[in-house]
Amino acid sequence: MQLHTLLYTSAANFKIEQSHLLSILKTAREFNTEHNITGLLLYHAPTFMQALEGDRDIIFKLFKKIALDERHTSVDLTYDEPITTRMFPNWSMGFHLIDDSNASTIEGFSLFLKDGFKDNSIEIKQTLISTFLLNFKDEVT
Numbered sequence: 001m002q003l004h005t006l007l008y009t010s011a012a013n014f015k016i017e018q019s020h021l022l023s024i025l026k027t028a029r030e031f032n033t034e035h036n037i038t039g040l041l042l043y044h045a046p047t048f049m050q051a052l053e054g055d056r057d058i059i060f061k062l063f064k065k066i067a068l069d070e071r072h073t074s075v076d077l078t079y080d081e082p083i084t085t086r087m088f089p090n091w092s093m094g095f096h097l098i099d100d101s102n103a104s105t106i107e108g109f110s111l112f113l114k115d116g117f118k119d120n121s122i123e124i125k126q127t128l129i130s131t132f133l134l135n136f137k138d139e140v141t
Contacts, residue, residue: 003086004056006063007079010072012046025095032092037062040094048072051079053086 021043032038037054050066052059067075088094 001055002057003053003083004059005051005053005079005081005083005087006059006077007049007051008063008066008075008077009050010048010066010075012048012072013070016043016045021095025093028093031062035062038086038088038091038093040088040091043095051088053083053088056082 025041028041032054035054035058037052037059039050039052042049052062063077
């Protein structure tokens with residue numbers, strides 16, 4: 001197995017209710033557990049950001065399926081690299097809902113969910129992604 005990580009962002013096509021998010025998480029957690037995928041899903045209306053870790057072939061098959069899902073648009077593969085260790089080894093799919101009341105307190109929030117990447121350096125992307133995602137390591141559901 002070649003351990004790999006990818007990160008993508010997308011925009012929801014409609015207002016996402018909490019019950020819909022819970023349904024997405026249930027499906028993701030079941031699939032991910034069965035396929036040894038770990039990761040984190042963040043949602044700040046209308047933007048999704050998801051990190052997936054696992055066997056490269058499996059997470060790319062999953063990403064292709066996700067990219068075709070009509071519930072969202074503007075799917076952008078932001079990061080795609082081999083890894084030696086998982087950032088989220090214990091999460092079949094961690095989740096965090098970001099609302100406007102807590103967004104400004106999250107280091108790197110605007111960079112990732114509003115502005116995108118301004119630098120194409122893999123090392124800088126990896127550092128910024130790690131910094132941003134690790135904000136949620138102890139706060140996920």
